[in-house]
Amino acid sequence: MRCPFCHRDEDRVLDTRTAEGGYMVRRKRVCTSCNRRFATVEKIEQLSVRVVKRDDTREPLDREKIRRGIERACSKRPVTSERIEQVVQSIESEVYNDYDTEIPAKELGEIVMRHLAALDEVAYIRFASVYQEFHSADDFIREVTRLTKLPAAQRS
Template identity: 50%
Template sequence: MRCPYCRENKDKVIDSREINEGRVIRRRRECLNCGKRFTTYERVEENPLRVIKRDGRIESFNRDKLLRGILKACEKRPVKIEDIENLIDDIVVQLYQKGDREIPATEIGEIVMEKLKSLDSVAYVRFASVYRDFKDVEEFLKEIQRLMKKGGKSD
């Protein structure tokens, strides 16, 4: 594993533990060159999912792309990165459990919004505004009112 600080590839594993019901192994590592510590995650490589985009294109599912979108929605919110990782793991498991290897992007977006709603309502509204392409403040207000009626979590 290459050190993210000095780029050397000599390290030792300090701690390993299973997370997310054994679906992921978290390893704490220490670089033998610079002495800094970093964390890596290992997960089982599964049959790849493919995403059917709104315009009909098909592309490989990209977990990192999903992570970036959710991180952006959670920016400056009191949401732990571990909670975001768990949320993404849950989404991926849900997608695989569907049994389909090609999943519409709209379906993925709806799953993300449902999960975000219970994690942080502000992050949910941020994600929904981009995903649903809100055109004006009125669309924001309607979504916030719907969320308030359902009792969304806001921390």
């Protein structure tokens, strides 16, 4: 690793720590030429899975878009940011484990809804109402009825 100060390739690692659930490594280093300290970050480079939208266009899987949707659904609910991050990480891991290059948007939405149903039932209904484009109160009633008929283990 080149020193950002003297640009020499002579350093040693002082400390190594994992971050983001083991998907990232931070290293504290010291340059043996100029004795200045700096940090580096190593992150797994994953090939991007593309989301195939309903109109057949494709876009890269966007972790932040998933997070924003979940945060919006969980607004004013007793769900911590840490828990949301865990859910986003679980969704992302599931997608990367089960799909090589592409995932249909419908399947991605189903994965998010399954995770939301386990996280918070109200957040699930909020997300489902937008994702499934509810048009009437009957749509809400149908989904709440379906949700309440699930075994408790699947809901929480």
